[in-house]
Amino acid sequence: MTERSVAQNAELALLLEVSSTPKPGNVDREREYDDLRFEHFMAGAVGARPGLERAAVGDAVGSAFEHAVEGMAGQSAGNTQFGALLVLTPLVAAAGDGDLTRGGVDSVVRGTTVADAASFYRAFEHVDVAVDDPPDDLESLDVRRGSDAIPELESRELTLFDVMESSADVDGVAAEWASEFDRVFSAGERLLDDSGPVADRASRAFFELLAAEPDTFVVTRQDRATAEEVQRRARAVLDGDEDATAFAEELVDRDVNPGTTADLVAGTLFVALERGLVV
Amino acid sequence: MTERSVAQNAELALLLEVSSTPKPGNVDREREYDDLRFEHFMAGAVGARPGLERAAVGDAVGSAFEHAVEGMAGQSAGNTQFGALLVLTPLVAAAGDGDLTRGGVDSVVRGTTVADAASFYRAFEHVDVAVDDPPDDLESLDVRRGSDAIPELESRELTLFDVMESSADVDGVAAEWASEFDRVFSAGERLLDDSGPVADRASRAFFELLAAEPDTFVVTRQDRATAEEVQRRARAVLDGDEDATAFAEELVDRDVNPGTTADLVAGTLFVALERGLVV
Numbered sequence: 001m002t003e004r005s006v007a008q009n010a011e012l013a014l015l016l017e018v019s020s021t022p023k024p025g026n027v028d029r030e031r032e033y034d035d036l037r038f039e040h041f042m043a044g045a046v047g048a049r050p051g052l053e054r055a056a057v058g059d060a061v062g063s064a065f066e067h068a069v070e071g072m073a074g075q076s077a078g079n080t081q082f083g084a085l086l087v088l089t090p091l092v093a094a095a096g097d098g099d100l101t102r103g104g105v106d107s108v109v110r111g112t113t114v115a116d117a118a119s120f121y122r123a124f125e126h127v128d129v130a131v132d133d134p135p136d137d138l139e140s141l142d143v144r145r146g147s148d149a150i151p152e153l154e155s156r157e158l159t160l161f162d163v164m165e166s167s168a169d170v171d172g173v174a175a176e177w178a179s180e181f182d183r184v185f186s187a188g189e190r191l192l193d194d195s196g197p198v199a200d201r202a203s204r205a206f207f208e209l210l211a212a213e214p215d216t217f218v219v220t221r222q223d224r225a226t227a228e229e230v231q232r233r234a235r236a237v238l239d240g241d242e243d244a245t246a247f248a249e250e251l252v253d254r255d256v257n258p259g260t261t262a263d264l265v266a267g268t269l270f271v272a273l274e275r276g277l278v279v
Numbered sequence: 280m281t282e283r284s285v286a287q288n289a290e291l292a293l294l295l296e297v298s299s300t301p302k303p304g305n306v307d308r309e310r311e312y313d314d315l316r317f318e319h320f321m322a323g324a325v326g327a328r329p330g331l332e333r334a335a336v337g338d339a340v341g342s343a344f345e346h347a348v349e350g351m352a353g354q355s356a357g358n359t360q361f362g363a364l365l366v367l368t369p370l371v372a373a374a375g376d377g378d379l380t381r382g383g384v385d386s387v388v389r390g391t392t393v394a395d396a397a398s399f400y401r402a403f404e405h406v407d408v409a410v411d412d413p414p415d416d417l418e419s420l421d422v423r424r425g426s427d428a429i430p431e432l433e434s435r436e437l438t439l440f441d442v443m444e445s446s447a448d449v450d451g452v453a454a455e456w457a458s459e460f461d462r463v464f465s466a467g468e469r470l471l472d473d474s475g476p477v478a479d480r481a482s483r484a485f486f487e488l489l490a491a492e493p494d495t496f497v498v499t500r501q502d503r504a505t506a507e508e509v510q511r512r513a514r515a516v517l518d519g520d521e522d523a524t525a526f527a528e529e530l531v532d533r534d535v536n537p538g539t540t541a542d543l544v545a546g547t548l549f550v551a552l553e554r555g556l557v558v
Contacts, residue, residue: 003353004322004325004353005327008325008326009326012321012324012325014322015294015321015324015325016318019317019318019321023296028335029309029317030308030309037476038308038478039295039298039476039478039558040558042291042294042295042298042558043283043291043558045293045294046283046287046290046291047283047287049287049328074282074283074558076557076558135327171482197316197318198318199316199317204374213345236365278316278355279319279322279354279355
């Protein structure tokens with residue numbers, strides 16, 4: 001066997017994330033949407049790899065992320081893995097630097113610059129991403145403005161870490177950036193200690209993360225009540241009180257997609273792969 | 280959208296091949312074996328990419344193939360895509376050279392050397408591949424001898440094309456090498472003209488190839504009668520006289536795996552992607 005590189009493990013994490021099943025409401029091997037199919041996630045992962053390679057060799061996190069998103073968007077379904085790449089890019093940078101730890105990735109994200117923030121905003125020009133309206137005082141920093149927001153970033157001297165920290169309370173990926181990726185590392189360690197096929201372990205990791213906190217993507221696209229219902233029912237699946245497959249079918253039918261939790265699973269798989277998870 | 284590179288399309292072809300379903304007897308999104316799972320094919324495709332990149336930039340076909348196989352073998356299930364890589368490598372070399380045509384790939388394979396043949400034999404040392412016993416007069420060239428067979432290759436001045444041509448009547452991949460990859464190009468053109476999700480098109484391509492000729496991997500692992508039965512029943516599925524899913528379940532239960540046909544589908548998908556198939 002040859003060793004996979006850091007970027008290969010990151011790409012594989014994206015592929016294993018979408019391959020694991022069931023993951024209620026998300027595209028997986030057994031469930032897809034007419035306009036967002038399993039094949040789009042395969043192409044998204046393949047396309048993202050060159051950007052992930054840049055992060056692994058120490059390119060700026062923002063520019064590596066933007067490049068990964070641009071490559072990911074090279075398929076016809078639009079946004080497949082924007083959030084997952086936002087989780088993975090700093091983890092890949094830390095791993096490339098030989099320090100894939102909570103402290104290592106915290107140094108990476110706290111070391112981001114205003115230029116990284118500008119790249120992050122430019123990344124929104126490659127693909128439509130569902131986001132909430134910003135508060136009134138932050139309208140000029142609405143990510144949907146793309147590069148038009150860059151002068152404002154520069155005048156306020158906001159780094160990418162600052163931008164993420166400011167939305168940590170409404171976005172589960174930003175919350176990881178602001179808290180040493182603690183949920184991702186904890187879930188990665190549990191996944192490594194788990195047993196059985198990787199696809200099953202990743203599905204369990206998904207349920208555990210979903211049961212622990214409301215999914216912020218569901219809050220954005222539906223509302224907090226729905227996110228809390230999903231959280232409660234994920235808990236019921238783990239407790240054996242609800243059927244995982246029926247729950248998965250229902251969420252797809254209702255177009256309720258706990259995508260932030262899936263993004264965290266991609267990071268979880270990457271941590272586990274880098275720490276020796278055998279596939 | 281950014282364009283995928285030749286090597287990215289080859290990797291994506293491997294991923295889309297295993298993602299398409301149903302593909303009776305083969306691992307696909309909905310069926311797997313306990314010791315050969317969907318996740319192993321994801322890791323195999325990711326691992327193969329550096330070797331495919333070498334083929335795309337004009338490295339020797341044999342050494343690029345050996346490198347791809349070595350990377351593919353970097354997962355715990357052994358052989359996932361040896362045959363598919365033997366189809367893809369010369370196609371990737373032709374595409375990298377800007378001439379992905381029957382004539383272009385024929386030039387590539389006829390241009391192989393004794394050194395390419397030696398690399399091909401070395402590739403068998405990275406992974407166990409199910410092959411038939413060779414005829415008595417070719418025992419010294421049994422691929423399972425790996426690099427021990429190289430002096431014999433050299434003394435007979437056999438190129439990789441010679442080696443493949445000599446097994447064209449018993450191996451469906453070798454038959455492509457000896458006939459300008461005609462079945463792959465024809466299937467690729469049909470897949471491009473087809474409509475609907477790529478996963479469905481690839482499944483139809485699989486059934487059409489399977490119905491047209493006995494799968495040589497089934498001949499090797501079972502016998503010719505089984506291969507002919509599988510061919511006949513693939514025809515029945517296409518004619519609407521047999522249920523595809525039930526047939527797929529039955530072949531998995533019987534451990535009958537038309538793997539050569541799956542290898543050709545990987546090539547088919549690559550040709551279609553290079554010619555503009557939208558994913």
